[in-house]
Amino acid sequence: MKFIADMHTHTIASGHAYSTIAENCAAAAKRGHTHIVMADHAPSMPGAPHLIYFMASAPKYVEGIRVIKGAEANVLGENGELDLPEIALKRLEYVIASMHEPCWNPGKDKEAVTRAWLKVIENPYVDCLGHVGNGNYPFDMDTVIRKCAEKGKIIEINNHSFEVRRGSDVNCREVARLCVKYGVNIVVSSDAHYKDEVGVFDHSIALLEELGVPEELVLNADVDRLKRYFLDRKGIEV
Ligand SMILES: [Zn+2]
Ligand SMILES: [Zn+2]
Incomplete structure (x- = not known):
């Protein structure tokens, strides 16, 4: 498989990342990519930018790379509430919903996490569930992934997780297997917090190859x- 976009990257705006959008795009261009998702942390992450950042317009093309303006929204509780209001969500081109310890920590309560994901999946503005393999957030994988298939949500296989989130390799393997079983779209992403990480997917690719994930599922x-995903699902050209 050859990849044309990194679907989860951060810029210095996130507060704990170290490259600009221009640097990230230059790195993406060097890798032969055409697109990048800029998904800075939404406001409840410590150090994250103000809501206004997610409502302002951003450059569409940088270094010849199409910048897909996104956000990594935080799941705040078991009702699946996010830390971005609808007025911001509807202006964004791509929304990842993720669980982060500083924003919501249900203490490995599998039922609470499952309920939260099921609610998040009902949110029409959410495109992708972020790093679901995090061992601190166990959930009923079969139920959640089946519902992703029903609602057309994307699952990311986050390369960064294999290095920093305990339990991710085992969990990601099971998640990817279920995506194949139910026909759920997958993206691979770096979750880059520095330019040199943009487009680095080696752990994720190894997993997809090991499981024989069909390329058609990998957006x-x-x-x-x-392009078809964005046109069909969101009515936008990327
Ligand atoms: Zn981060
Ligand atoms: Zn994250």
Whole structure:
């Protein structure tokens, strides 16, 4: 598989990342990518930018790379509430919903996490569930992934998780297997917090290869497939 976009990257705006959008795009161009998702942390993460950042317009093209303006929203509780209001969510081109310890920590309560994901999946503005393999947030994988298939949500296989989130390799393997079983779209992403990490997917790719994940499920392995997703689901050209 050849990849054309990194679907989860951070810039210095996130408060704990170290490159600008220009540096990230230059790195993406060097890797032969055409697109990048800029998904800075939404406001309840310590150090994250103000809501206004997610409502302002951003450059569409930087260094020849199409910048897909996104956010990594935080799940705040078991009702699936996010820390971005609808007025911001509807202006964004791509919304990842993730669980982060500083924003919500249900103490490995599997039922609470499952309930939260099921609610998040009902949110029409959410495109992708972020790093679900995090061992601190166990959930009923079969139920949640099946519902992703029903609602057309994307699951990311986050390369960074294999290094920093305990339990991720085992959990990601099971999640990816269920995505294949139920036909759920997958993206691979770096979750880069520095330019050199943009487009680094080696752990994620190894997992997809090991499981024989069909390429048709991997949205960012083909530019036409990626464009079709955004046109069909969101009515936007990327
Ligand atoms: Zn971060
Ligand atoms: Zn995250």
